[in-house]
Amino acid sequence: MQSRAATPVIEFRDVSYCVAATDVLRSLTLQVHPGEILALLGRSGSGKTTTLKLVNRLVSPTSGEVLVNGVPNTDADLTRLRRSIGYVIQEVGLFPHFSVAQNIGLVPKIEGWPEARVRARVEELLQMTGLAPELASRYPHQLSGGQRQRVGVARALAADPEILLMDEPFGALDPLTRDELQREFLSLQRRLRKTVVFVTHDLHEAMRLGSRIALMEAGKLVTILAPDEFLRSTDPWAAAYVKAFGDRLESTATEGKS
């Protein structure tokens, strides 16, 4: 457990977001601490993806403010802000006309790193994310789903951002590959200590990866709990989740947190 006194890396202060008179998000207040993995758990339409996009300003709040490292993210230069935050989405969004190496090295390249340093960084990231070096020259359509998602993670880590935002990063994978990627992600995180916010609708995944679970429903934050607290929670929404996912959960609560 990290100390709660440190400045939160990400802080939501009474943030609301409306589209055409519909509240997508209602007065969200939330802090994300250095080095933790915050899981945003909820159904489709609960506002979890919007919450993620508010951090890197793909979406701007209707009211309230989002602070990144103690500074409102509207004060930061938009391009700088986004390049300092890694972003992984479910569809991965790899550039189909770029090779794996070009995809991973894009941000370092436009940041003006010398070519040799970009190449070294790409090699390092391939190795870090468990991709064979010869994949560097392949194109996204030549990769498997799991490999693509690894490239997505490698690309997000390229410029060594402090924050990582992940929107259902392992959602579209088969169970075996998902399990493998989750496990590798945890061991990678143990080394890198990024501040991670990730979106999922899978309680199993939230329990396994999250240091804390923020449960969202209909644009509101219901509760934030540590995984073991979540299982015992008397909150009706949390209990409904636990019930829906059944007894697979007991075994995961203790795994991967050592």
Add this chain to the structure above:
Amino acid sequence: MNVFRFILQNRGQVLELTGEHLWLVGLSTLFATLIGIPLGIVIAHWPRLNKPVLASANIIQTVPSLALFGFLLPVPWLGARADRLAILALTLYALLPIIRNTYTGIRGVDPAVMEAGRGMGLTDLQLLLQVELPLAVSVILSGVRTAVVISVGLATIAAAIGAGGLGEFIFRGLAMVDNRVILAGAVPAAILALLADVGVGWLEKRLQPR
């Protein structure tokens, strides 16, 4: 065959008119590309402009070509030289396929790819040059291809206002009721259209992203 004998006998003139034809088509396609691609990019990013721009280009397309050539004749600087006028008219006709394909190509880029790019901190210009245009290039070029093929055919009508080109043979042949003369204009024009089609098609393939 006497058509080919006729073409061979008049090869000097056939070559000259083919040259004029290429000049009309080449210059008008160049202008239409220079105007159409930026316009297509603009309407792909500002959807509000999409309807008025595409509607205008559509309306131009519906004006019969002979009438358009006639309309432009009294315009001062243009009317002075028939080839200027023909190039303007052909440019206007070529706009629609180029604008529409640029628009379609850019709108067709996977939204997930765009969002990933934006989230990574690519500026709008970087997104346009490194993502949107490379991914849309084959659709854009197929618009240019359509425009060129249409222009080669339309340019034959430019001869009616004295702008030259292979239409000269066609109109002369019509007046003389001599099929050989008509074909001496029509056959090279058809060959030009085919070559342009193959040429731009080749470019399209070469520039296509994997």
